[in-house]
Amino acid sequence: MLTFTSLLSLPVPSQAQIRASEVGSISQVIDGTKLTITYSRPRSRGRAKLFGTSAAHWGETWTPGANWATTLEVSKPVTINGREVAVGKYSVWMILKETGDWTTVLDPEFHRFHMEPPDSAARQIRFPVKIDQAPSVDVLTWSFPELTISGGTIAMQWGTTRATMKFSVQPSLQVTLAEAEARPYLGRYQYTAMTGRDSGKVSAFVVSYENGTMKGEYDPTVDWMGRFALIRVAPDVFVPGLYDSKGELYEVLRPDMIITFTRVNGRPMTFEERWEDDTLGASGKRLP
């Protein structure tokens, strides 16, 4: 739910034209931050070697695309390979090297033709980018091959040459909670399902604290949720964050499920579990 990829509506010339490098675009939303890469997509057209040739020669400041420079647009600040990138649209360039890392250049002047790479400028964002080899692709392709809840990998590949960059977005939620703030909630609660086929069924809900995070777990456990993070979104209000098998948070069930505690004499004693449509899914009551 936190992520969404789509091809965008692309500008279509009023008269159809057949291009060697047709325009393409890819975008990715992570936690409310949208990254969009728009580029013309050259094909290999039988060329066995692409880099270190007239197509893209060593030492060149090359736009990883064709025709008008490839652009990257970010809707909120992001970090790419450790460099902060402010909201905006940039032309994307790479300084090609035969060995070692290449250098990515993001230039705020985004509407540039590929034959007119920008001069070095203070406003540019520059960072090294790792190059490796991968199974060949015919058409130059940008992608987001790895995603987490807070970022991922941007990849550009043409032929067997692949450049990859790590990016991260500004998190909308803070997963961790100070132990002193979590302590009042900890304990075992009677859990009563209030709707659906389990309505009236009584089980238990356990709130614990580990690794700086408040955790919840049903007893008996629910396989698809396991022990999940309880992420505070307002005073006494929490949403579940689910962990994958590696212990990495991969999804936050917001607005799907919200758990609201009610205090008695300052201590959380009961809770309501509601769903996206505000259905009361369950209620909880602290056990002695």
Place this chain on the structure above:
Amino acid sequence: MMTDRRTFLHSCSVLAVGALLPAPMRTVAPMHCMHAGPLGPHPTPRQGITAAKVLSKDDLSHDPALIPLFDGVREIPEIIDGIRCNCGCASAPGMYSLLSCYEGAAMAQYCPICQGQGRLATRLHKQGKSLDDIRVAVDAQFGG
């Protein structure tokens, strides 16, 4: 909590094609739009706003279960008009507030986000909460 993820997340379907389904199927495969951009602040309730355009029970014969929700919204247009819809429809032409989702084509007939925000607002209003309190609760659950 539900015992299987598929059932639980069923109501979170983002299949936009759901909008194309015949009305009776929409309740089986609910949909909502995907918000990708900034949500913006909650709107200021329009002076003199009424619930005159909120769908009535006659409009909801395809899904009578929704009648209490729409009736609840109809009672407090000045509150519902001060809440931002978080499903993404707020940026559509003619949309002003969550109240817009209950008028005319009424996205709230099919969208669990619009429904959830409407139920949350009417429930909290009945508990005596102010518009500001309700906005805080909406932001906590649906994002601010």
